Amino acid sequence: MEFMPNFKLYRPDNVDDAIKIKTEHAEVRFVAGGTDMIVNVRRGIEQPQCLVDLTSISNMNDITEVDGGLEIGANVTLRNVQENKFIRQNYPCIAEAAGSVAGPTHQQYGTVGGNLCLDTRCLFYNQSEWWRQSNDYCLKERGDTCHVAPSGKRCFAAFSGDLAPSMLVYEAEINVVGPSGSRRIPLLELYRDDGMAHLTLEPGELVERVHLPATLAGDPSRYEKARIRGSIDFPLAGVAIRLRKGKSNAVEDIAIALTAVNPYPKVISDLQNLIDGKLSEDELDFIRDTVRKQSKPMRTTTVAPWYRRRVVGAIARRLAAELSA
Amino acid sequence: MAEVKNKTNLSCTVNGRVSDNIVSDSLLLADFLRETLGLTGTKIGCDGGECGCCTVLIDNAPQHACLTLAAKCNGKAIETIESLSEESRLSAIQRGFNEKLGAQCGFCTPGMVMAAEGLLRTNPDPNEQEIRAGLAANICRCTGYVKIIEAVQSAADELKMSGQAL
Numbered sequence: 001m002e003f004m005p006n007f008k009l010y011r012p013d014n015v016d017d018a019i020k021i022k023t024e025h026a027e028v029r030f031v032a033g034g035t036d037m038i039v040n041v042r043r044g045i046e047q048p049q050c051l052v053d054l055t056s057i058s059n060m061n062d063i064t065e066v067d068g069g070l071e072i073g074a075n076v077t078l079r080n081v082q083e084n085k086f087i088r089q090n091y092p093c094i095a096e097a098a099g100s101v102a103g104p105t106h107q108q109y110g111t112v113g114g115n116l117c118l119d120t121r122c123l124f125y126n127q128s129e130w131w132r133q134s135n136d137y138c139l140k141e142r143g144d145t146c147h148v149a150p151s152g153k154r155c156f157a158a159f160s161g162d163l164a165p166s167m168l169v170y171e172a173e174i175n176v177v178g179p180s181g182s183r184r185i186p187l188l189e190l191y192r193d194d195g196m197a198h199l200t201l202e203p204g205e206l207v208e209r210v211h212l213p214a215t216l217a218g219d220p221s222r223y224e225k226a227r228i229r230g231s232i233d234f235p236l237a238g239v240a241i242r243l244r245k246g247k248s249n250a251v252e253d254i255a256i257a258l259t260a261v262n263p264y265p266k267v268i269s270d271l272q273n274l275i276d277g278k279l280s281e282d283e284l285d286f287i288r289d290t291v292r293k294q295s296k297p298m299r300t301t302t303v304a305p306w307y308r309r310r311v312v313g314a315i316a317r318r319l320a321a322e323l324s325a
Numbered sequence: 326m327a328e329v330k331n332k333t334n335l336s337c338t339v340n341g342r343v344s345d346n347i348v349s350d351s352l353l354l355a356d357f358l359r360e361t362l363g364l365t366g367t368k369i370g371c372d373g374g375e376c377g378c379c380t381v382l383i384d385n386a387p388q389h390a391c392l393t394l395a396a397k398c399n400g401k402a403i404e405t406i407e408s409l410s411e412e413s414r415l416s417a418i419q420r421g422f423n424e425k426l427g428a429q430c431g432f433c434t435p436g437m438v439m440a441a442e443g444l445l446r447t448n449p450d451p452n453e454q455e456i457r458a459g460l461a462a463n464i465c466r467c468t469g470y471v472k473i474i475e476a477v478q479s480a481a482d483e484l485k486m487s488g489q490a491l
Contacts, residue, residue: 008331009350009396038353038392039373051350053397103462105377105440108386109393231461232375 004042008050015060015177015208018052023179023204025050030206032075033110035102036118044129045119045141054113060208063087068214074113074207079104081112081163091212093221093240097166100225103232113207116164116174116187120157120195120263121234122148122300140196148298155195156298157263160234164191164265165257166223169242170216178205191264198263219244219253222319225260226311228303235260236303237312239291243323250276251324256287261295261312268294268316279324288317333396339364340408348395355379355390358405366406366435370464377463380436380443381405387443387462406435409442417480417489418442427476429467437463441477446491450481 012018022028027049031037040046054060060073063084070086081087081098088095101107101115124138124147137143140155148156164187172187178201187210192200201207225238238259246252253275256268268291274283292313297305335348339362348357358364358381370378372391379390382404409416415423418441428434437460444451444459451459456477457470465473484491 004351004353006331006349007351009333009394011397011399034392034394034397035374035389038394042372051394053394055397102374103377104459105380105387105389105462106374109388 005044005047007041007048009053010050011053011056013056013058015057015206018054018057018206019177019179019204021050021052022206028052030054030117032114033077033106034114035106035110036114040119040126043127044132045125054206055111060113066211068217070212070217072112072210072212074111074116074209076112078107078110078112078115078163082107090217091166091170091221093166093169093223093242094163094212097162097223097238097240100223100235100238101162102234106232112163112210115161116167116190116207116210117199117201118159118161120155120198121160122155122157122195123302124148124300125157148300155263156300157195157198158260158297158300159191159198159262159264160260161265162223162225162235162238162259165238165240165259166221167210167212168257168265168267169221169240169255170212170219171255172213173211175208175211176201176205177208178202182208184211188265188267193262193264195263216242216253220323222323224315224319226308226315236301237261237295237297237308237315239312239315239319241316241319241323243320245324246276249278249324251279252276254320256291256316256320258291258295258312258316261297261308266294279320284317284321284324287320288313291316333399335395335399337398337400338402340404341402350394350396352395353391354381354393354395354398354403357395358390358403364405364407368432368435370432370436375464376433376436377440378433378436380439380463382439382443385443385446387440404439404442406438409438416442417483417491418445418477421476421478421480421483422473425472425476425479427468427473433463433465433467437465437473441480442491444477445481445484449490450485451477453478 010021029048031051032054060075064071078098139146221242223240225235227233240257242255244253258266295312297308331350336345368378370376374389374392380387381390
């Protein structure tokens with residue numbers, strides 16, 4: 001790997017200072033755990049003049065119960081999410097997703113905010129400088145052609161965070177803080193369908209905390225991902241499912257979200273027909289087919305898109321079967 | 326005096342000894358340990374957080390020294406493989422790796438031992454599954470992991486029998 005480029009590191013202890021530094025300098029990036037950002041800086045994908053380390057900001061470190069719901073600060077580590085009893089009991093797939101990010105060492109210092117704002121990934125993008133140079137770079141970085149879809153004019157790099165789908169099935173909201181103040185938006189609005197710029201954050205804005213609603217607390221849920229190396233890897237395809245059953249095992253509420261098969265975490269639509277019915281073989285097949293139809297994996301990993309489309313449907317079907325049993 | 330650009334005062338403890346240095350903001354902890362302090366026990370394998378060779382303990386938690394900026398470690402306690410033996414006596418985990426043949430080429434061993442040290446500090450009596458999970462971020466291309474797991478089990482048993490805790 002290449003040498004580290006020269007940059008200035010700022011370590012502000014409050015959000016206002018972090019935003020001020022971000023807006024006052026050119027070529028600035030936020031960094032928290034650094035498990036992905038430092039690799040990208042090293043590969044020359046990111047070329048910051050300054051890095052703003054957010055881990056010294058003290059009011060983003062807590063998991064707080066609020067009126068039966070939960071607030072998770074952006075600086076909370078994935079390990080703390082995974083081990084938190086309230087999350088394990090009331091939002092189980094979020095703990096499961098946090099425990100499946102990379103390996104146990106990464107989870108010690110990787111953060112919630114970092115995983116939600118994770119850069120999109122692609123076989124032609126997450127490579128060393130000489131690799132990308134010898135391939136004439138790509139649309140997402142310095143080049144003018146997308147090697148995944150050369151005739152297209154857009155980037156298909158896949159969003160590969162594990163936490164986002166698990167939080168989306170619980171209809172999470174986030175607090176975004178920026179130069180013009182603070183706003184609270186649904187987590188889904190953080191993302192857009194563009195691999196080049198998949199976050200809707202304005203310049204200088206950062207994700208401060210996540211809110212999980214009390215109304216859905218306690219709903220059973222699961223998260224599972226397919227990956228090349230079981231012990232440590234980004235997802236090839238990931239599925240989060242929340243399934244609440246009512247009387248006589250009928251489906252009262254169901255939500256499914258995917259990761260790593262689109263440039264943004266995808267919430268599956270058209271599931272309303274399943275409400276009030278039971279999940280028998282036909283309904284499970286319907287879930288599998290709906291998930292396959294709405295996932296759009298491209299050639300962004302070493303594994304073929306057709307396989308990832310099949311596997312994402314298979315995982316969704318299996319998890320739904322487990323939750324409805 | 327003019328402001329020193331892109332440098333940070335780094336005051337931390339490394340293996341129990343206070344270390345005061347002015348470091349470049351872009352210096353990685355792995356390079357700081359190896360080049361500045363001469364603690365070459367910490368190895369650099371993949372440089373991207375994939376292999377775990379550079380695992381050190383920061384405030385008792387295993388972290389990758391190759392993905393951590395040295396300047397972020399101000400006020401922290403860093404422990405490397407060099408801290409484990411006492412007066413030339415191997416620690417329980419090192420002895421386990423030695424006796425159970427947990428090391429072959431040895432390149433991954435410092436990272437493995439530090440990850441195991443972090444694991445046994447939080448969970449002194451792990452089962453095989455917990456050892457596998459605890460060392461999942463460390464790759465070994467020689468042993469096939471069986472001997473490494475035996476080594477950690479042996480160290481945990483030894484610590485339990487002697488009534489010591491890490």
